[in-house]
Amino acid sequence: MVYILETELLENKSVYFSLTKILGVNRFQSFLICKKLGLSYNCRLSKLTPDQIVKLIKLTESLNLLLNNNLKKSNIMLAKKLIQIKAYRGIRKLRGLPVRGQRTHTNAKTASKRN
The missing domain is CATH 4.10.910.10 (Ribosomal protein S13/S18, C-terminal domain)
Known part of the structure; x- marks a missing residue:
């Protein structure tokens, strides 16, 4: 399991749907995050490399969104x-x-x- 912004994300789901579990991130914002990282929206969270996970965490924290x-x-x-x-x-x-x-x-x- 991956924790991003104090939220537990399931690894067997796609990155697109797992990011929507974070309070304050909707499907559109999740789609934009996947697009900025160059990920396919149906790519599983378990198949991401640790480097990609770090980039994902940094990008979600750098956005000016009210979260959690x-x-x-x-x-x-x-x-x-x-x-x-x-x-x-x-x-x-x-x-x-x-x-x-x-x-x-x-x-x-x-x-x-x-x-």
């Missing part, structure tokens, strides 16, 4: 800011209700679980 813990912290700070300024979204989030205009008569169970 930084992304979680920014989301929490955004929610706290919304609650602090008493925005509508912040109040709904604080009460555990749907934030984006969904109905609450029948289908608000998932929003209550999430908060």
Whole structure:
């Protein structure tokens, strides 16, 4: 198993799909990373040489993306800011209700679980 940015990546999957396991990296960004390194997107992570793995780690760290813990912290700070300024979204989030205009008569169970 390979650890990149505190995330455990499975070796039997392709590089393209394993990079999406990192919080904050989507499929498009994963595709760009593979393209910059000159890797085929269906190349397995286990077939990479240690040198290629080091390049992969350096490239993911050098990108200006919010990843893992930084992304979680920014989301929490955004929610706290919304609650602090008493925005509508912040109040709904604080009460555990749907934030984006969904109905609450029948289908608000998932929003209550999430908060």
